[in-house]
Amino acid sequence: MKFPSKVKLVDVGPRDGLQNEKEPVPAAVKIELVHRLQDAGLTEIEVTSFVSPKWVPQMADNAEVMAGIRRKPGVRYSVLTPNMKGFEAAVASKPDEIVVFGAASEAFSQRNINCSIAESMERFAPVVQAARAQGIFVRGAISVAVGCPYQGEVDPQGVELVARLMKEIGVQHCGVADTIGVGTPRKVQAAMEAALRHYAIDDLSGHFHDTYGQALVNTMACLELGIWQYDSSVAGLGGCPYAKGATGNVATEDVVYMLRGMEIDTGIDLDKLIDAGKYISDYLGRKPNSRAATAILNKRAG
Numbered sequence: 001m002k003f004p005s006k007v008k009l010v011d012v013g014p015r016d017g018l019q020n021e022k023e024p025v026p027a028a029v030k031i032e033l034v035h036r037l038q039d040a041g042l043t044e045i046e047v048t049s050f051v052s053p054k055w056v057p058q059m060a061d062n063a064e065v066m067a068g069i070r071r072k073p074g075v076r077y078s079v080l081t082p083n084m085k086g087f088e089a090a091v092a093s094k095p096d097e098i099v100v101f102g103a104a105s106e107a108f109s110q111r112n113i114n115c116s117i118a119e120s121m122e123r124f125a126p127v128v129q130a131a132r133a134q135g136i137f138v139r140g141a142i143s144v145a146v147g148c149p150y151q152g153e154v155d156p157q158g159v160e161l162v163a164r165l166m167k168e169i170g171v172q173h174c175g176v177a178d179t180i181g182v183g184t185p186r187k188v189q190a191a192m193e194a195a196l197r198h199y200a201i202d203d204l205s206g207h208f209h210d211t212y213g214q215a216l217v218n219t220m221a222c223l224e225l226g227i228w229q230y231d232s233s234v235a236g237l238g239g240c241p242y243a244k245g246a247t248g249n250v251a252t253e254d255v256v257y258m259l260r261g262m263e264i265d266t267g268i269d270l271d272k273l274i275d276a277g278k279y280i281s282d283y284l285g286r287k288p289n290s291r292a293a294t295a296i297l298n299k300r301a302g
Ligand SMILES: CC(C)(COP(=O)([O-])OP(=O)([O-])OC[C@H]1O[C@@H](n2cnc3c(N)ncnc32)[C@H](O)[C@@H]1OP(=O)([O-])[O-])[C@@H](O)C(=O)NCCC(=O)NCCSC(=O)C[C@@](C)(O)CC(=O)[O-]
Pocket: 016, 019, 049, 050, 051, 052, 053, 055, 056, 080, 082, 083, 085, 086, 087, 101, 112, 113, 114, 115, 141, 142, 143, 144, 177, 178, 179, 207, 239, 240, 241, 242
């Protein structure tokens, strides 16, 4: 079996991780988390989202967080922008990349962004056009790619349709997301293969929540396909406010530990990453949701 020799991880903890916290997390803590992640070697960090503060109040400090980051050369900072209003607000904060986020089920599209799949593409198209005209890279996320909390099963055709529509409007990179973490390896591979009909392997990534404990094995299944880009979340933070019961993303620490053992380069310093995860977990008053971090922290404590 030939795996990729390097993997790029995008830490989505500051955005996906913190968007679901009940208590507000101060902008200063989010900024410090971003700093610790970049110091640990992350080269892309999903910082925040420019969505409606009525829908997701946890991200209302988006501009303040973006303005507070000490930018490190070589690191890319991405933000979510669901429509032109979000994009216009985001541009002022100079993101390297924006993310438009659609869904492979109509039901999730309605609950998450208040429109149908077709309408979402109409909203995204001018955003994509404006971003690309300004040299801002555009990533697209396809939520509920293997299962939806409202519809149930999602078949690969649903993913293929949204990947095609995203490609048609000029989205440059396609992220396939198991929002509620129900996927298992063959299902996730099928979703990826559907997206691969429209996106090259270098323009595709996986985003796996760990609700059923399948995220690492799903990552492994995608490595087998040659996919080398993944989202993950420090300390396993996260969840989507419109996917009740879904837990956080796969912990960045767990993915880095696995890849290090497989001699696949990530450029990430695991010890510093664990410190970053401990920092935010201490702030939130709980333990990191990462088996590797827990084991290493226990070992450190002797
Ligand atoms: C998409 C909208 C905005 C549509 O929301 P809407 O209500 O349909 O929008 P609207 O155009 O009818 O506007 C209604 C009000 O919202 C305001 N508004 C409109 N747009 C914006 C904006 N961008 N920023 C700030 N304000 C905005 C607008 O100005 C207006 O304000 P009012 O006149 O009532 O005072 C809304 O549904 C929304 O914000 N949804 C939040 C979705 C979200 O953030 N979900 C979580 C992130 S996605 C995710 O986690 C999944 C992912 C990516 O990680 C992958 C995975 O795991 O699946």
